[in-house]
Amino acid sequence: MDIREALYTTRAMRRVKPDPVPMDIQERIMDAAVRAPSGGNTQNWRFMLVDDKEVIAEIGPIYRTAMGLLWQTLYAERVAAAADDPDAEESKAFTRVYNSAQWLADNFETVPLFLFGFTQNDTSGSSIYPALWSAQLAARAEGIGASLTQVLAFQHDDVLNILGIPTDQGWGMAGCVSLGYPTGKWGVAARQQAHEVSFRNQWGEPVGFETPEPLWP
Amino acid sequence: MDIREALYTTRAMRRVKPDPVPMDIQERIMDAAVRAPSGGNTQNWRFMLVDDKEVIAEIGPIYRTAMGLLWQTLYAERVAAAADDPDAEESKAFTRVYNSAQWLADNFETVPLFLFGFTQNDTSGSSIYPALWSAQLAARAEGIGASLTQVLAFQHDDVLNILGIPTDQGWGMAGCVSLGYPTGKWGVAARQQAHEVSFRNQWGEPVGFETPEPLWP
Numbered sequence A, B: 001m002d003i004r005e006a007l008y009t010t011r012a013m014r015r016v017k018p019d020p021v022p023m024d025i026q027e028r029i030m031d032a033a034v035r036a037p038s039g040g041n042t043q044n045w046r047f048m049l050v051d052d053k054e055v056i057a058e059i060g061p062i063y064r065t066a067m068g069l070l071w072q073t074l075y076a077e078r079v080a081a082a083a084d085d086p087d088a089e090e091s092k093a094f095t096r097v098y099n100s101a102q103w104l105a106d107n108f109e110t111v112p113l114f115l116f117g118f119t120q121n122d123t124s125g126s127s128i129y130p131a132l133w134s135a136q137l138a139a140r141a142e143g144i145g146a147s148l149t150q151v152l153a154f155q156h157d158d159v160l161n162i163l164g165i166p167t168d169q170g171w172g173m174a175g176c177v178s179l180g181y182p183t184g185k186w187g188v189a190a191r192q193q194a195h196e197v198s199f200r201n202q203w204g205e206p207v208g209f210e211t212p213e214p215l216w217p
Helices: A003-009 A023-033 A053-072 A076-084 A089-106 A129-141 A151-163 B003-009 B023-033 B053-072 B076-084 B089-106 B129-141 B151-163
Strands: A045-050 A113-120 A145-149 A171-180 A198-200 A202-206 B045-050 B113-120 B145-149 B171-180 B198-200 B202-206
Touching (some): A003 A129, A003 B023, A003 B129, A023 A113, A023 A129, A053 A089, A053 A151, A089 A145, A113 A129, A129 A145, A129 A171, A129 B129, A151 A171, A202 B045, B003 B129, B023 B113, B045 B053, B053 B076, B053 B089, B053 B151, B076 B089, B113 B129, B129 B145, B151 B171
Parallel strands (some): A045 B198, A198 B045
Antiparallel strands (some): A045 A113, A113 A171, A145 A171, A198 A202, B113 B171, B145 B171
């Protein structure tokens, strides 16, 4: 697959089938992921693939609790706004995200594979998210849908206990990627165009190009 | 370019020529970058391309100060270890990173383009590093070398002043990517293999595959 197709069409694919992800595909995903850069090339990361149904069943209820907390806190305003004026464009966009995220919570136990990323004594995230994003792009090339979720951060300690993470050595969970064969179709996700969110040389100054539509396909 | 070639060969390319990066390439890089996912698809990000020599000249000395602080703090142990035993494999690996990073500091003013990423009231980094990594992958496909640096975080306020960032609205710098035509060659960077840093279902448990060499090319 062409790099541009991967970059444009690897959107959050939360709705996946329960079919397992073959081991050779998992291996290629991880082999690609660890090529990502990390600060000082320290590679101070660990990854965990979780496909044990018992482990997933332990995390599922925790995920749903965390998701509920997220809707009540960080996204409370958007939840309320979408309820107040469901036909507004912003409400519709948020409802799409809401439904997709809630699908993952409701169906957590049917997802065949999760990839957890861990860092040690790292707070910026700059040395783990490139690798997790590479994993998602590599998955896309294999026809596997993926979505990064930070929701479990709300119940960080519970998850770390289940997975046996040595927190006394400074290891912590940076994120969790759900993986599986998508039920929906690939496509370019709706985004603000680059010139709407980019400046040149000074905050607020035009970036110097303007493209009304995505440049791919 | 195939996605796998991009994922395997987009390593930190700090040594670049002073030749400018054409505007249409900058546009394609940014157009691809904004397709990356962000938490709740909020796209609560801003980007800034900096190619004004005067702005770059203002940041250069700050970057060198910050780099010096980094060697004296976070990397002090590795600097000392490399000096003590320069022929050890670890020392050689570190010295490569050191020389490359110091090259960027010493030659900051010759780099033709920098891409800054900003987030608002975000601490995890999960909603900006995928986009910055996408920018680097898109740059790779155009033959442009890139490297994410967090070094300026040491002098965060100075940089934000120069670039006019509205910190009173909660905006902060997440990272800076240097961009330019590389002086060196592309290649697969040395990394620990996936099975050495990956577990399955429980910390410390084998991931279930083992590959002595990168699976690409």
